[in-house]
Amino acid sequence: MAKIDARIPEGPLAQKWTKYKANQKLVNPANKRKLDIIVVGTGLAGASAAASFGEMGFNVKIFTIQDSPRRAHSIAAQGGINAAKNYPNDGDSVHRLFTDTVKGGDYRAREANVYRLAEVSNSIIDQCVAQGVPFAREYGGLLDNRSFGGAQVSRTFYAKGQTGQQLLLGAYQALMRQVEKKTVKLYTRNELVDIVMVDGKARGIISRNLVTGEFERHFGHAVVIATGGYGNTFFLSTNAMGSNGSAAWQAYKKGAMFANPCFAQIHPTCIPVHGEFQSKLTLMSESLRNDGRIWVPAKKEDAEAIRAGKLKPTQIAEENRDYFLERRYPAFGNLVPRDVASRAAKERCDAGYGVGATGLAVYLDFKSSIERLGEDVIRARYGNLFQMYEKIVDDNPYQTPMMIYPAIHYTMGGIWVDYELQTTIPGLFCAGEANFSDHGANRLGASALMQGLADGYFVLPYTIQNYLADDIRTPRMTGEEKEFVEAEKAAKDRFSKLLNINGKRSVDSLHKELGLVMWDFVGMARNKEGLQQAIEKIRAIKKEFWTNVRIPGDAIGMNIELEKANRLADFIEIGELMAIDSLNREESCGGHFREEFQTEEGEAKRVDDKFAYVSCWEYKGDDQEPELHKEELQFVDVKLIQRNYK
Amino acid sequence: MSNLFCSSIGKKLLMGLSGLFLMMFLLMHLAINALLLVPDSGETFNAAAHFMATNPMIKIMEPVLAVGFLVHIIWGFMLTIQNRKARGNDRYASGNKTLSVSWASQNMLILGITILAFLVLHMAHFWVKMKITGDDLLSHTTITIGGVATEVENAYALVNYTFSYLWIVVVYVIAGVFLALHLSHGFWSAFQTIGFSNTIWRQRLTAAGNVYAWFVGIGFALIALLQYIFYQG
């Protein structure tokens, strides 16, 4: 297993990061100017990293497929960001945030990384406040906190229901400040299509200008991938339409290992699917579970009457309601982690108690909170979410309960990185949702923002120097080197191949087909037979795609179908790897639920002696099976126990 | 401060300040016009007109007023030209259906041009005759000011004669309405531009603006109308 070395610093957990920083190599200011860093993606991780690199004096080039860095999907995060500040004095600490995260991730995360994440979480809040992020405050003028799933303390900082937006705008503004100072060069509507390797190291990228259709060569002493997750493999997800896994996938194909691809998070509180032309699913923040109670009718006949439109939820008497999360998990109630809440909802719907026209929905009810706190308080807390819901569903959630159902939301898996966030390719780093690092098999609410910003503001700026310190004598490349020329040619060939298929099927129709297979077989509940079937089906879709996709237009100028097709080609392969990984992992943990492995009460059953590892997949060629490597996880500071939220 | 008036907000500040200045002038103008309604065959009005014509303070203010008008008009045109350019070459085929935006606020230039046209006529009727060409109707009359018999121009006669034409009165009434519309947006807008507004004051200023605008607009129109109906012969 020489290929997998997490390079975790020696010493006690709490001192690893301090020790690392004390001993790492640095680059002096004069040399920083001579070093180029490419950052791909402008979400929380990418923007914060690029801004920090620029402030330090490096030459940075940053790429986004959107028209502005501010559009990155981090913007859609609603609920909040965790930090171990312990402002409410409720017993929080770095260590507790660390253990909560490891436990929430069902013991499939790397201890050292998670501890560092908890450690820097407080600095993130300080940084963001200093940037002018308008976090919610108490009347005394100090910061307010709320509680989130998987924790018994209130450690979540928030800015209305738009925390991701505010944090991203903070990072974006810091980035634009560097753009103005010319330390960062911004490339918008520009997509990575390949990573250029020189002598076994990542030395640049080939990108495609989405407006002109031209290919560009960009050199960097190091490359950072921060392009988010691959949840859109499922077609329907809470991800943005443009969110894709292609940059990460190119890294994989160049030799970076892909870790735990099967760990995808299903978020319990999304607006249910309404019809076949649905393009995406809308998340309702987890914070709603602070004041909303989840229930289904306790009697099947009531559920049936509701589905038929003969009964309204408000007509169901209190004693005929089944608050199934409160019933099953009295200690955490409606605030159990996302995977647990999602599965519980699915269990009720599968048992025939689901509501809504399709029977695939449960209620999220604010009645008792409105009675207790008044409508004004609820409006102040969640007004924008309620408005959002009403605009989509045309139903007033102050009066009738919301309907929700789980949907794909986040991918814990991603490019494997070591303690320094470096992939198995030297010089290629990966940050934010795109890497696999900190959340194990399930991410806790309000931790994604924390991780993205931790990686970008407080981890990469250190660790990338440790790598670049050895590169100060490497001169800039011009882009005329044969590696660049060849990579560009390969990318061009791929795009002309796509354009030359000239088949009959639209990109979206194939994507929807892939999504259905993923949801049915690689979704909330998986089993061996289904996964084997899924792999077959995905391979058939791949074949269909490469022989029968239809892309109107040409390679010159903007061609949106071509962009989508290129991303779908990768989604299909990602889907296959997810299925392969799910099949390999013969246990249930976090977001990965294998029906064969559950307790008698239907809870996920881990198999620690066999699967307490990170599965790292190595690309072996287009029609070859990928090779599995294992990073064995050592748990020193936390004990592996079955998660218990009862 | 050097390049304040090169900036968009600086130019608008000029519009706002000149507007506020003109609004004060209008109030004074209206106050004097109101004297036309004193039923003393114009004695009071003539006294006021004489005061205005001879007071050194007013002498100084006259060119300032002219500058105020010129700035307001020139900058108004300048800003509108810039704004049309900023709008781009293509217009929306589906028009503009934004609700609850006042018509006046969208058409300040049109209203302004109409008022300007009226102003030309107004100046020709009175200012030109009083200051440059002279007119037989202005022949001197003697009134008592503060117990002293003073010989003054009979401005009242000119005004009274002018308002004996129906078409002129109609023009004045229309101009009054246009002026009111222009002011109904201008009043609040001027305060907004100089930065004196927020959510609460906006409501107060809009209300005050409407009262002011219609008071002034109807005031001028009404005086002309009453002159035509009740003060002839």
Added chain:
Amino acid sequence: MEKNINLTLKVWRQKNAREKGRFETYKVANVSTGSSFLEMMDILNEQLVNEGQEPVAFDHDCREGICGMCSLYINGRPHGPDDDITTCQLHMRKFNDGETIYIEPWRSAGFPVIKDLIVDRTAFDKIIAAGGYVSINTGGVPDANALPIPKDDADEAMDAASCIGCGACVAACKNGSAMLFVSAKVSQLALLPQGRVEAARRAKNMVARMDELGFGNCTNTGACEVECPKGISIANIARLNREFLKAKIQD
């Protein structure tokens, strides 16, 4: 209740920034009133692709009203005939069977058309780059609770900060003015002690950049506020005027 409707669409098509554009007429049938406007556009595009034509290019991403990417001028209004929403949140229940819908790009000299309904809004980034931030580097900042901020100020700053940068304000303004956008950022940061330090510099630089980029002059019509999907108030514009004039007079 949901039903299906048929529509005629007049869509602006333009190959690229240089070529002239024109309206094309399309028919879409059986659109569920429960689907979103952009899902209706997806249906149209699926139809076009199946006919071998190029689909209509339009900006969109999060489809939940927060990224600010979607930008259509629909039947005379930015983001269409509903209040406080973005185009992606507009639903077909707002339209009638047999209706003709005009779909146009944002029109403003500051936002040139790139293709079809997609416009270039990088001018907004340039304005932010001119000063829409607090000039601090990563690290070395005081504790988050070191400076108490009155809740009302924090809330007001949050309201201003909720701008999504979609450009509807410019699209709605008869003057093509970007004042609402600029004032929202200037206000947010001026209201917070962290941003107060360089408030004067920020106001001057951002306004100068806005002017330079060819946006028009605000005439306080308030159309921006009506069409803003986040309901940002033009009270922010008054504050920007105040901040700017104060800064200039102090020079």
